[in-house]
Every structure is written in structure tokens, then in C-alpha cells.
Amino acid sequence: DSGQTWRQFEWLNESLQARDIAFDKSGEAWVLGDNGNFYSMDYRKKINLQTNRGNDDFDNIATNNIRMWFSNNGDGSHDPFTDGNGLYWPGGVNAINSAIFEDGFLWGGVVDGDTVVHGSTYRYGLQPGNILENGQAADPFDDSFYIWRANDNWPIISDMTAQRMEFDWNNWPSQLGAPYNDINQDGEYNPQTDNPVKYGDEMYWMVMNDLDTARTNFLYGSDPVGVEIQVSIYAYQSELLRDVVFKKYKLINKSGKTITDMYFSFWSDPDLGAAGDDFVGCDTILNLGYCYNGTNNDNIYGIPPAAGYLLLQSPVFEAVSSDSAYFNDSWHSGYRNCDLSSFIDFTKSALYPDPIMGMIEGTHQTYNYMTGKNWNNTDILNPHTGKATRFMVAGDPLMGTGWYEGSGWPGGPAPGDRRMMLTAGPVTMNPGDSQEVVYAIIMAQGVNNLHSIAELKSKAKAVGEFYYNGDFIIAIADENTPGPDRYSLAQNYPNPFNPITTISYTLPVTSDVELSIYNILGQRVATLVSEKQQAGLHKIRWDAGKIAGGIYYYKLEAGKSFSETKKLVLIK
Known part of the structure; x- marks a missing residue:
């Protein structure tokens, strides 16, 4: 009908999603989300037709x-x-x-x-x-x-x-x-x-x-x-x-x-x-x-x-x-x-x-x-x-x-x-x-x-x-024990921190590695690692004593295609 009876909804972000939508008897719209839950359009309310336990979530x-x-x-x-x-x-x-x-x-x-x-x-x-x-x-x-x-x-x-x-x-x-x-x-x-x-x-x-x-x-x-x-x-x-x-x-x-x-x-x-x-x-x-x-x-x-x-x-x-x-x-x-x-x-x-x-x-x-x-x-x-x-x-x-x-x-x-x-x-x-x-x-x-x-x-x-x-004591493994099977970047610990924190990551094979810190404007403020490293677990200690407090991001790039970014918070 050329959109005459269509309804426009405001979402929480600008991403457009293809979703099933249902309307209750009052005319309120509900969108079908994860785990069989129906959510109100402002995502403030959630119901599930398979349960009847009040507001139990x-x-x-x-x-x-x-x-x-x-x-x-x-x-x-x-x-x-x-x-x-x-x-x-x-x-x-x-x-x-x-x-x-x-x-x-x-x-x-x-x-x-x-x-x-x-x-x-x-x-x-x-x-x-x-x-x-x-x-x-x-x-x-x-x-x-x-x-x-x-x-x-x-x-x-x-x-x-x-x-x-x-x-x-x-x-x-x-x-x-x-x-x-x-x-x-x-x-x-x-x-x-x-x-x-x-x-x-x-x-x-x-x-x-x-x-x-x-x-x-x-x-x-x-x-x-x-x-x-x-x-x-x-x-x-x-x-x-x-x-x-x-x-x-x-x-x-x-x-x-x-x-x-x-x-x-x-x-x-x-x-x-x-x-x-x-x-x-x-x-x-x-x-x-x-x-x-x-x-x-x-x-x-x-x-x-x-x-x-x-x-x-x-x-x-x-x-x-x-x-x-x-x-x-x-x-x-x-x-x-x-x-x-x-x-x-x-x-x-x-x-x-x-x-x-x-x-x-x-x-x-x-x-x-x-x-x-x-x-x-x-x-x-x-x-x-x-x-x-x-x-x-x-x-x-x-x-x-x-x-x-x-x-x-x-x-x-x-x-x-x-x-x-x-x-x-x-x-x-x-x-x-x-x-x-x-x-x-x-x-x-x-x-x-x-x-x-x-x-x-x-x-x-x-x-x-x-x-x-915030660290591990790892037993010495048998020489036939395999190392990590994938790249991974852990959350820094402690977080928030002042002024020292540790960043851990694993490498499945010897890789070229770059680990850098960025501010919220995307500007690089520190490069912690830029070298070839052996496979295994690596822990990098960062002293941010000369850096202003706030939200920062650390980015790990390793091998030919691995890249991951996580947030850290420096409190001063």
C-alpha cells in the first residue's frame, strides 16, 4: 500500500537489522532477539513466551x-x-x-x-x-x-x-x-x-x-x-x-x-x-x-x-x-x-x-x-x-x-x-x-x-x-605438550590500573608482532612490542606513569592477518 500502514521505529544504533516483529494487543511492537526473547523497541523490556515467572530473567x-x-x-x-x-x-x-x-x-x-x-x-x-x-x-x-x-x-x-x-x-x-x-x-x-x-x-x-x-x-x-x-x-x-x-x-x-x-x-x-x-x-x-x-x-x-x-x-x-x-x-x-x-x-x-x-x-x-x-x-x-x-x-x-x-x-x-x-x-x-x-x-x-x-x-x-x-604459575610442560593453537589477546590486568598493568597474548607460531597503545582519538601513544617473537605465551608490562589518565586502547597485530583491539583504563 505504498507504505501507508508502515510504521517507523527508532533503534538504539543506526545499524539496520532484518528481524521478525510481533505486535501485542495494545499495538506495541516487539522484536525477536536472541534466545527466543522478544524485546521492546527501546530494548528496555524483555518477555519470553516459554516462561511465566514474572520478571525473572x-x-x-x-x-x-x-x-x-x-x-x-x-x-x-x-x-x-x-x-x-x-x-x-x-x-x-x-x-x-x-x-x-x-x-x-x-x-x-x-x-x-x-x-x-x-x-x-x-x-x-x-x-x-x-x-x-x-x-x-x-x-x-x-x-x-x-x-x-x-x-x-x-x-x-x-x-x-x-x-x-x-x-x-x-x-x-x-x-x-x-x-x-x-x-x-x-x-x-x-x-x-x-x-x-x-x-x-x-x-x-x-x-x-x-x-x-x-x-x-x-x-x-x-x-x-x-x-x-x-x-x-x-x-x-x-x-x-x-x-x-x-x-x-x-x-x-x-x-x-x-x-x-x-x-x-x-x-x-x-x-x-x-x-x-x-x-x-x-x-x-x-x-x-x-x-x-x-x-x-x-x-x-x-x-x-x-x-x-x-x-x-x-x-x-x-x-x-x-x-x-x-x-x-x-x-x-x-x-x-x-x-x-x-x-x-x-x-x-x-x-x-x-x-x-x-x-x-x-x-x-x-x-x-x-x-x-x-x-x-x-x-x-x-x-x-x-x-x-x-x-x-x-x-x-x-x-x-x-x-x-x-x-x-x-x-x-x-x-x-x-x-x-x-x-x-x-x-x-x-x-x-x-x-x-x-x-x-x-x-x-x-x-x-x-x-x-x-x-x-x-x-x-x-x-x-x-x-x-593477575598472573599464572605454570608447571613445566612435557616436551611433547603442544603450545597454544591460536592467536589470542587477553584483557590487561589490573584494569583499571595506576600506573602499571600487564598485557598477555599467545602466539601459535613464530610471528612478527606489534603491540601498540592508542588514545581515544586513534593516535598512537606508545609501541610496546615491534619484533619477531617465538610461539607461546607472552606478557608485556606497561608503565603508564608519564601518560595522562583516561581511556586507551591496545592493539595486537601478529602474523599475516591477526589483529585485535581491547580497551584499558588508566586512573590517576
Whole structure:
């Protein structure tokens, strides 16, 4: 009709996209985007016809070799559309083999004499949104409580994903607690000068709370308290971190009440390929809980991998002045980080059963597990020594020592479906206090089921070194161990920085390399490398002491065709 009934829409950028568009009964237009979601034309609202959970939002990170689902109701590694496994590896966005069915973060403590447990396992006990100054939950249907995404590559991406990235970058919810770099130091987020604090090459951020009575009761029967949880999920594309996803939880006690004897747990139901042939274990030195195959062949993976949950940063408590603890991305004297305090192997048996859901008994059973007791508050006994322990299956299946599943557990269960939970605590949270807990989910594969554990522990050590030092301690490889198979450029660390940072990259073959720094006008301000270099990992230290603070870009050109650019922020 010569355009008489056509409608013109304003997009977030000038790129024209071919997209399916639907209209609701009110006449509002919705565009079909990624993951089956429909977005409003300003990209401010999102709905999915396959779910009906209010404003609960779902997304998945596939920045590297892992593809992992998550939600702003606390659910983790679980596909909301299939109600099935939600962590896939390897292959990233194209991964088809599943390693984890579901996982979630829990906290438990004592409030006014009552034991409470909140978070998420098979059921979610959280709702989207922050807690207001009056102690009430914000409207969970507010559109600002969706899952935000920080990726500074959106200017060079031309699909629907870039629309979202640009919107999130320009409207970063600093007012909700999302971290950002206040470059101009005016106390407000301004996308022209400031930028989100972006851990990794890509990061997702969301805020939740425990003030929905129906949800907290549905989980384990506890009543709401008033704890706000801010979550950052991020990953790196570098060769050394491509099998790792990080999850950072910040908890703020906005209840006006003191929470004593508080524990923080990460729970998981790992289905490592086939679900019925798994074992689990823990390494108390590494603060690592892990799942591995009980046999040397898996119906899904063939050679079975191992999956691990590494406690990187635990809650803190006040200590003597000579002690120090890591929180808020730096070290602080006068505090200490808690040690790993317990590990539980749920064997789906009468001896170590899953806690009851939807009833207050489930709260007490879960909390007993958190403290290192059995579900009924009796001691857990090491089958070798007969003595009480808070750490189940903490032996070494590689060396054949201690209590471990299989031959290391006299009369123990056969390989099967497992759950596990690693816990740190206890601490006290007074009104207004905050705590941080950081985990790394790691995948590894060796030449058999036990060698996969060895590979996993090696990666866990390297990830710990990276998290605290921004660097790796790499074991000397066998001479037949292959080097990197592709060019890659990592995000500089630390970032933001003042005035020294390190830039890492890998070369698969001997290559001509040029690494340069540019300002926002595209002018080159420094050339760090301009030479032929051998294959392998290279780390370049840049001292920007004589450079003005601001946003810069570093560009790596290597070989005949590789070129990649990343952003760095110098704060002075």
C-alpha cells in the first residue's frame, strides 16, 4: 500500500537489522532477539513466551569454552526452557555435551534465635530487585532488574546483541549497586566518560533479594530476612582461562537485624555427561570441590572430564592488625578470609539424603550440613578412622590415600547421581554489613577419569594465582605438550590500573608482532612490542606513569592477518 500502514521505529544504533516483529494487543511492537526473547523497541523490556515467572530473567554466558545458564532468581547452570542441564562444555555457544544439571548459592544463619537458609538449589528462593532504604523490596516487575551485560566490543558488533550491549553500557545501573569506574569523579555514572567495572572479557550483573515469602518458604521453609545479593558472572577468552567461569556474590544485610553463625555455600548437582556414573570429592588445600566419573568411560564424553568448584574468595572476619583479607578487589589489614569449613557428598541415600524442600525441616537439615554435621545434626564419621570430620571424601583418588569414593570408601556407594556442597564460615553480619564470596567453575579433561582430576587441580592452582596476582604459575610442560593453537589477546590486568598493568597474548607460531597503545582519538601513544617473537605465551608490562589518565586502547597485530583491539583504563 505504498507504505501507508508502515510504521517507523527508532533503534538504539543506526545499524539496520532484518528481524521478525510481533505486535501485542495494545499495538506495541516487539522484536525477536536472541534466545527466543522478544524485546521492546527501546530494548528496555524483555518477555519470553516459554516462561511465566514474572520478571525473572534468564541468560547464558558463552564467552569462552563454557556455555552456562543463570537467572536473577538465583538459579544456576539450569536451562529454563528445557528444565534440564544448563552448563555445557566444550564448544562455548556451540557446546552440546552437558556437565552440570543445576547449581546455586546458599547462605544460612541465625536471626532472632531462628535458623534460616536462603538462596537456590532445585528451587529458587530469591526474587529480582534491590532492597529500598525503608527495608522493603523494590518492585520485582521493574524493568531495570533484568540481567545487565557489560562488553565493550559492542561498537564493532552489528547484530541484535550489539543493541543490548550498547543500551546496557549507556544505562549501566550504578544506582542499584552495579560497579563502575568514575573516571571524572563526579559521583554519577556518565557513559561518555565512565564505564562499568567489567571483570573478564564479558560480564553479566544482576541484583536479587530474599523478601518474597512464597519463594523463601518454597525453598526450605524459612521466612524472609532482608539480604540483598548482587551477582557478577564473567569469563575470559584467553587460552589459560577458556575453561573457567567466575561467579562473584556480594551480600548486603539490609534487614536491620544481626545474622550470627552465618555460612556461605555453593551447592551443585553435576551430571557429568551421563548422570548415573559420577563420584565427587574435595581438596581442602585448594578449597576445591569436584566431580569426576566413577568409570573410565562416559556415554556422552567418552574420555570423562572433571568439573570443579573453586572457592577463590571467602567471607571475612575481624582479626589482628598483622592479618589481612581480600575483599573489594584489594587487600585489607585487620581481617582474615574464612577457610573452607565443610564439604558434603549427597549420595541420594538414607545416610546422606537431600534436604526436604518446602518445609522448615529442610532449613535445619541444610544448615546442619553447612556446619559440617549430618542432616540430623550427628557427626559425620570418616570410615577409615571412625573419627568425626566436616569434610567428606577429602582423600586423594590419584594417590589412593584417605577417604575417597570407590575403593577409598569401604562399603560406600557405587557410582551414581551425586550432589555436593562446599561451605565457608561462620561469620556475623551486622545491619549494613556486606560480604563477598567468589567461585570459579572449572572444566578439565585428561586421558582418563583420574588424570582429569589432576588436570583440574592444576587449573585450579593457576586460576588462584591469576585471581590474586593477575598472573599464572605454570608447571613445566612435557616436551611433547603442544603450545597454544591460536592467536589470542587477553584483557590487561589490573584494569583499571595506576600506573602499571600487564598485557598477555599467545602466539601459535613464530610471528612478527606489534603491540601498540592508542588514545581515544586513534593516535598512537606508545609501541610496546615491534619484533619477531617465538610461539607461546607472552606478557608485556606497561608503565603508564608519564601518560595522562583516561581511556586507551591496545592493539595486537601478529602474523599475516591477526589483529585485535581491547580497551584499558588508566586512573590517576
